[in-house]
Amino acid sequence: MTKSFTLVQLRYFGAVAKLENMTAAAAELNVTQSTLSSALSRLEQELGASLFTRLSSKGLRLTPAGKRLLLGSQAFLEDAELLYQSVRDEGEALAGELVVGIYLPLAPFKAPVILQAFETAYPNVKVSFHEGDQESLRQALLDGVCELALMYDLGVGPEFERRVLERIPPHVLVSAEHPRAAAPEEPVSLLDFASEPFILLDMKHTREYYLDMFKRVGISPLVRHKVSGYETVRSYVARGQGFSLLNQRLLHDSTYAGGAVVPLRIIEDLPPIEVSLVRPLGAKPTKKSMAFEQICEKLYGHES
Structure with missing residues (x-):
């Protein structure tokens, strides 16, 4: 039997997953906390899975099922927005937010150059960088904090797929x-x-x-x-x-x-160290993240 959930429920879920706090998410979405809580409860009932672990003092944390939903829902919501634009004959210009992980020592070298090129090509997309070390970036990718990360190959296991941009001795x-x-x-x-x-x-x-x-x-x-x-x-x-x-x-x-x-x-x-674009294995990329990857390839992709 086909499960039924709404785009609104997925958007609400995404906001709570990002902020890990029901009150903060309700404020960002401009809805009451009871409305938000009810929507998430219905979504969990439809999916037959708990999406969050409730922590009394630390807010909410995604469960393994919640992490899988977050990875899959980002591209799904983007496709829905592009479909809406096409029906209204507004074109399919990329818009919205994109969070990209970046290894701390790489950030001063790469982030400003990439950001300038990306904003020129896609002015309606707001890019923010999540800086961290190799280990924290691995976890951020698995938790859905960022869709992809520009990082070294060090410690990147089989649970990820990566595209090598540079090899630096x-x-x-x-x-x-x-x-x-x-x-x-x-x-x-x-x-x-x-x-x-x-x-x-x-x-x-x-x-x-x-x-x-x-x-x-x-x-x-x-x-x-x-x-x-x-x-x-x-x-x-x-x-x-x-x-x-x-x-x-x-x-x-x-x-x-x-x-x-x-x-x-x-x-x-x-x-050498391999500078790579890394994604969780099997996650469907959004068009925004694929556009970001193409910009990086154009700027730094000298290796196959």
Whole structure:
């Protein structure tokens, strides 16, 4: 027997899922809380599944069934809106909101460029970026917080599908005062830095990637500082606290704390990081997210 639910119920559900609070969602939708609660109850009855776990002090959390509905309903609601526009002969210009996850160290490099290109092509779509580390982005995708994420391949398992945009090799980063900085065009070996203090970008999955570089050449790094900020790593290096390994390169060598850094190519054949667009496996993408993917491909898609 075909189940019957309404677009209004799905929209109400989406608002509550986003805000995780019934009162806040009712205010955003401009309906009474009793109306909202009644609509969600009917939706749960029609689907035969509980969509939220009620937490007395922390609001609402999606159940596994709720997460599946959220992933599927976004594209469904967008198709309904486009159908409405076509019937009214308003065209099918993309509109609405799109939340995209982005890995924190990538955000300063990629987000402004992508946002400018996307807003030029699709001025009626409001894009917001959800910044986080690899692990929090994985969870945000599975929870339906964002439809897709621009992130590294690190820790991305078979529950996701991804499209590789770039492959970026690691490089050694030293202070402009370091002896090796005098010849920045000459490649270096990690073995040359075995006795020097190391500044580690300490984020889950990222830290394991960098530490694995040393294992591959048979040495253990002398970790002096563990920091979670990309610019903090660069500033520590510039001030002579040690060397580091990074992938993304800035267009300039200056740092927030003063001083400069110099990137050096590594002679060893070490695995690059893959910058990828990641989605939950099997989730139907909205047209807005596919348009975002096409913009990213146009800007950065140099790899197949």
